[in-house]
Amino acid sequence: MAWWNLPSKRLTSERIIRAAETLARTPVDQQIEALQDQGFAVGEAHRIAALLPLAFSRPVLEELGVSNFVPVVTAVARDGSQVEAKLMRQPEYVVGLWVAREHCRKGLMDHAIYKAVAGGSAEIDAVSNALNAGESLAGSTIASSLVGPDIVEHLIR
Template sequence: MKLPWRKTRPIPEAQIVLAAEVIAATWDTGEDGQVAALRRNGFDEGQARRLLAFLPIAFSRPILEELGIVDFDPNVTVSGPDGAFLNAKLMRQPEYVQGLKVARDHRSRGVMDHEVYKLIAFSSADLNAVDNALNEKADVTGATIATSLLDAKIALHLIR
C-alpha cells in the first residue's frame, strides 16, 4: 500500500510542549481520548496521531544516545491497515523532527516540565528494549536501533 506524499508545516516548539502536556494530562484516557484532547487544542487528526506515535521516539533519543546507542535507522516500519508493512522516513514526520529538537533542548536546558518529558520518553518501546538489555547486563555501547510501530491507525497519517 503506497500512501500519497503529504506535506505539513513545521510545528513550533511551543506546540510540541503543549502537545506533550495534553498527552500527559490525558494519559489515562487511552489513545482515542488523547487524540480528542489534542484536537480540542488545535491539532488535526493526522498531527494528533503522529504526536502520539512519534513524541515517545523523539523524546527517548537523547537518553538512548547517553546510554551508548550510536546509530538509529532513519526509517520507521509501520503495520498498515491491510497488514502489510510500510516504511517512512522519520525526518519527514514534523512531529518527530521538532519533538527531537525539543527533547535535546530539554536535556540541555530544561524547556518543559521534566515529569511530562519523562512520562512520554519512558513510554518509548525503543527505550524499553534498551532498558531490558541493560537489565540483562548486555553492552549496548555502539548499538543500532530500528523503530517499528504496530498501530495501523498511524499508517494513514504518515508523511511519505
C-alpha cells in the same frame, strides 16, 4: 498530502511542549482526541501520539550508549502490508527531537512531563530490558516500528 494531514498551524517548540503535556496527562486511548481538542489536525495528532515518545527517547538512548538509529520507521497497514516512512520527513518527530535535545541541554519544560513522554517509548523499554540483562549498549543500533494500523494513513511518505 491529504487535507486532513496538513498541519493546522505552524509547528513550533511551544506547540510540541503543549502536546507533550497533553500526552503526559491523558490515557493512551484518549490522546488523539485530546490533541485534536488542543487544535492539532487529525494527522498531526496521530503523528504526535506515535512519534513524540520516540523523539523524546532519543537523547536518553544516546546517553545510554546507542549510537545508530535506523532513519525509517515501519508500521503495518490494515491490509497487512508493511509501510516505511522516513523519520526526518515527519515534522512532529523533527520538532520533537529538537525540543528533546534542547530540554536536555537547557530544561525547556517540566522534566516530569519529558520523562513521562520519553518513558512511553517502546525503545526505552527495549533498552531497559537489555541493560537489566547485563548487555552493553555501546555502538548499538535501534530500529523503530509503530503499532496499530491507524498511524499508517497519517505518516508522510
